[in-house]
Amino acid sequence: MLPNRSGLPSHEHGHAHAPDGDPQQPDWSENELAAGQVLELDDRPIRGHSYWSLAIRRLFRKKLAVICLSLILFMYVGALLSPLITPYDFRAIDLQNTRQGPTWAHPFGTDRQGRDMLTRVIFGLRTTVIITITSLLGGTLVLGVVLGLMSGYMGRWVDSVIMRTGEVTSSFPEILLLLIFVAAFRPRLLVVVQQFEDATGIDWLIRLGVLDFTLISVGLAIFGWFGMARLVRGQVLQARESQYTEAALVMGASTAHILRVHMLRNILSPLIVSISAGLAGVAGAELVLSWIGVGVFPPVPSLGRMLFENGSPQVLMNHPHLILFPIGTVTLLFFCFNILGDAVNDAFNPRTR
Amino acid sequence: MGVYVVKRLLWLPFLLIIVSLVTFALLRFGPGDPVQIWLGQHQNDQVRERIRAKLGLDDPFVVQYVRYMEGVITRLDFGESFQFRGKSVREVIGTRILVSMQLNLAAVIITLGIGIPVGLLAALRQGTGWDNLIVAIALAFQSLPVFITAPVLLLVFALHLDVLPTSGWGGFFSPKIIMPAVVMGVPGIAIVVRLVRASVLDVVGQDYVRTARAKGLPETTVRYRHILRNALIPVTTSFGFILAGLAGGTFIVEIYFGIPGVGRLSLEALNARDYPVLMAFAIISTTLFVIANLIVDLMYPYLDPRIRLGAGHVA
Numbered sequence: 051m052l053p054n055r056s057g058l059p060s061h062e063h064g065h066a067h068a069p070d071g072d073p074q075q076p077d078w079s080e081n082e083l084a085a086g087q088v089l090e091l092d093d094r095p096i097r098g099h100s101y102w103s104l105a106i107r108r109l110f111r112k113k114l115a116v117i118c119l120s121l122i123l124f125m126y127v128g129a130l131l132s133p134l135i136t137p138y139d140f141r142a143i144d145l146q147n148t149r150q151g152p153t154w155a156h157p158f159g160t161d162r163q164g165r166d167m168l169t170r171v172i173f174g175l176r177t178t179v180i181i182t183i184t185s186l187l188g189g190t191l192v193l194g195v196v197l198g199l200m201s202g203y204m205g206r207w208v209d210s211v212i213m214r215t216g217e218v219t220s221s222f223p224e225i226l227l228l229l230i231f232v233a234a235f236r237p238r239l240l241v242v243v244q245q246f247e248d249a250t251g252i253d254w255l256i257r258l259g260v261l262d263f264t265l266i267s268v269g270l271a272i273f274g275w276f277g278m279a280r281l282v283r284g285q286v287l288q289a290r291e292s293q294y295t296e297a298a299l300v301m302g303a304s305t306a307h308i309l310r311v312h313m314l315r316n317i318l319s320p321l322i323v324s325i326s327a328g329l330a331g332v333a334g335a336e337l338v339l340s341w342i343g344v345g346v347f348p349p350v351p352s353l354g355r356m357l358f359e360n361g362s363p364q365v366l367m368n369h370p371h372l373i374l375f376p377i378g379t380v381t382l383l384f385f386c387f388n389i390l391g392d393a394v395n396d397a398f399n400p401r402t403r
Numbered sequence: 404m405g406v407y408v409v410k411r412l413l414w415l416p417f418l419l420i421i422v423s424l425v426t427f428a429l430l431r432f433g434p435g436d437p438v439q440i441w442l443g444q445h446q447n448d449q450v451r452e453r454i455r456a457k458l459g460l461d462d463p464f465v466v467q468y469v470r471y472m473e474g475v476i477t478r479l480d481f482g483e484s485f486q487f488r489g490k491s492v493r494e495v496i497g498t499r500i501l502v503s504m505q506l507n508l509a510a511v512i513i514t515l516g517i518g519i520p521v522g523l524l525a526a527l528r529q530g531t532g533w534d535n536l537i538v539a540i541a542l543a544f545q546s547l548p549v550f551i552t553a554p555v556l557l558l559v560f561a562l563h564l565d566v567l568p569t570s571g572w573g574g575f576f577s578p579k580i581i582m583p584a585v586v587m588g589v590p591g592i593a594i595v596v597r598l599v600r601a602s603v604l605d606v607v608g609q610d611y612v613r614t615a616r617a618k619g620l621p622e623t624t625v626r627y628r629h630i631l632r633n634a635l636i637p638v639t640t641s642f643g644f645i646l647a648g649l650a651g652g653t654f655i656v657e658i659y660f661g662i663p664g665v666g667r668l669s670l671e672a673l674n675a676r677d678y679p680v681l682m683a684f685a686i687i688s689t690t691l692f693v694i695a696n697l698i699v700d701l702m703y704p705y706l707d708p709r710i711r712l713g714a715g716h717v718a
Binding site: 217218221222223225226227229230231233234235237238334337338341342357361362363365366367373377380381384385387388389392 | 414418421422425426429430432433434435538542543545546548550551553554555557558561562593597654655659669670673684685689692693
C-alpha cells in the first residue's frame with residue numbers, strides 16, 4: 051500500500067522502517083520511538099515491510115485479538131445468513147412448550163410464546179449487525195470521510211459550513227432527538243410504505259424491518275458523522291502542509307488525485323482505529339433504542355427488545371435462560387469489540403507505540 | 404482569552420435557535436395530539452377543540468414557535484406542561500434534573516475514584532501480569548451491559564441478601580442511590596483506566612520526565628507533579644462530556660430503579676406528546692453541552708501551560 055521511500059522526514063515513514071524484532075536494528079526500543087525521535091535512516095531498501103504489513107502483523111501477533119476478530123466475523127456471518135441457518139421460523143409460536151429451558155431441540159430454550167430462543171437471538175443479532183453496517187459504514191464513514199476531506203482540503207467557507215453544521219448536529223441531545231426523530235417519521239413513513247407495498251405487491255419492506263433499519267441507520271448517521279469528519283479534517287490539515295503534498299501540487303496533480311492518493315491513504319489508519327472503536331457504540335445505540343421501544347418494532351426480533359421483555363429479577367430467578375442467552379451474546383460481542391478496538395489501536399496508531 | 408470565551412458564547416444562541424427549531428418542527432411534524440392523549444377515552448370534540456385553541460395548538464407553526472421562544476428568551480419561561488396540568492415546565496423539570504444530577508454525580512465519583520488510581524497503577528506496572536489483569540478486568544466490566552448488571556444486582560442485593568432497597572429515590576445520602584450509581588459508574592471505569600494508562604505511558608517516555616528523574620527529584624514528586632498532572636489532560640476532555648451528561652438522564656437505569664429523573668420524564672413526555680417539556684430538554688441539554696465543552700477548553704491551559712487559547716486557528 052504505502053510505498054517505502056527512505057529518507058522522508060515523516061514520522062509514519064520512520065515507523066515503517068522499524069520492523070519489530072528485526073535483529074539488525076537492535077537498539078530502537080519502542081519507548082524511544084514514542085518519544086518522537088527522528089530516526090537516522092540509511093538508504094538500504096527494506097523489502098516486504100510496508101507500514102500496512104507491519105501493522106497487520108502486529109495485530110495478528112495478539113492471540114486474543116485474533117480470537118475476537120474471528121468471533122466477530124463468525125457472529126456477523128451467522129447473523130447475515132440467519133434465514134438459512136436457523137432451525138425454526140422466528141415467528142413460529144408453540145404454546146405447548148413455553149418458557150422451556152435449554153433442550154436438544156431448543157438449545158437456548160423457548161420464550162413466553164414457545165418461540166425458539168436460538169433462532170430469535172440469531173435474528174436479533176442480525177438486526178444489530180445490519181444497523182451497525184448500514185449506519186457506520188454507509189452513513190458515518192461515507193459522510194464523515196467525504197465531508198472531512200472537503201472541509202480539511204478546501205478550507206475557507208466550505209470548512210466553516212461543514213464544521214458549524216457538525217457542531218450543531220453533535221450538540222443535540224442524541225438519544226432524545228433520535229426518539230423524537232423516530233416518533234415523528236416512522237408513522238408517516240409507515241403509511242407511505244404501506245401504500246407502496248399495496249401498489250407494487252412487494253410485501254416484505256415492513257415485515258422484514260427494512261423500514262426500521264433505514265430509519266435508525268439514517269438517524270444514527272445524522273448525529274454520528276461529525277466525530278469522523280473532525281478526525282479526517284485534522285489529518286488532512288496535517289497532510290496538506292507536508293512536503294509530499296506540496297511536491298504533488300508542484301508536479302501538477304489534480305485535486306482529486308491529491309485527495310485520493312495523498313490524503314486518503316494517510317488517514318486510513320486513524321480511520322480504521324476509529325471504526326473499530328465505533329462498532330460497539332453503534333451496536334449499543336441500537337440496543338438502547340430497541341430497549342426503549344423506538345428501535346426495531348415487532349415482529350422483527352431485536353436483542354434490545356428481548357432484554358427489555360426479560361430484564362427483570364423475577365425472570366432471572368425463574369427462567370434465567372430467557373435473559374442469559376441474549377445477554378451472553380451481547381456481552382461476548384461487546385467484549386470482542388473492545389478487545390479488537392484496543393488491539394487495532396495498538397497496531398495501527400503510530401502514537402501508541 | 405476573554406475574546407475567545409465571548410466568541411464561543413456568541414455562537415451559543417445560534418446553536419440554540421437551530422436545535423430548538425429542529426426539535427419543534429420534528430415534534431409538530433410527528434403524529435399524535437397531546438390533547439387527545441390527555442383526554443383519553445372521554446372524548447368530546449368540542450372540549451378538545453376548546454383546549455387546543457386555548458393552548459394555541461391550532462396556530463400556524465411559526466407563530467407557535469416564536470411565542471414559545473419569546474417566553475424562553477425573555478422570561479426563561481418554558482411554558483406549562485401538557486401532561487402535568489397546572490404545573491410550569493420549570494417546576495416539572497427542575498426537581499427531576501436535581502435528581503438526575505445527584506445520581507450522575509455519584510456515578511462519576513465511582514468512575515473517576517476507581518478509574519484514575521487503577522489506571523495509574525496499571526501504567527506504572529506496565530508489561531507485568533498486574534497490568535494485563537487490570538486491563539482485562541476493566542474491559543470485561545465495560546462489556547457487561549446495564550441490561551444484565553441491573554437485574555443481577557437487584558436479584559443478589561435486594562432479593563437474596565436483602566441489604567439494599569430495590570428501587571425509588573431518597574436523595575444523595577440514601578442507600579437507595581448505591582445500586583443505580585454502581586450500575587452507571589462501573590462501565591465507565593474501563594474507559595478511564597485505559598485513558599489514564601495510555602496517557603501515563605505516553606508521558607513517562609517524555610524528555611521532561613527523564614530530566615526530572617535525572618536531576619534527582621524524589622519519585623513521588625516525579626509521579627504526581629510531572630507524570631500524573633500531564634497525563635490527566637486527555638482525561639479532562641472526557642470529563643467535560645461527563646459534566647454535560649450530569650444533567651442528562653439515563654433512560655435505562657432510571658427505569659430499572661424507579662428513579663424520578665430526567666430520562667424517565669423525557670420518555671413520559673414523548674409518550675404524552677408533552678411538547679413544552681421536550682423543547683425545554685433540548686434547549687437545556689444543548690446549553691449544557693456547549694458550556695461543558697467551553698469549560699474543558701478553558702481547563703486545558705491551566706493543566707498544560709503550553710496550550711494557549713485563541714492563538715492561531717481553533718480547531
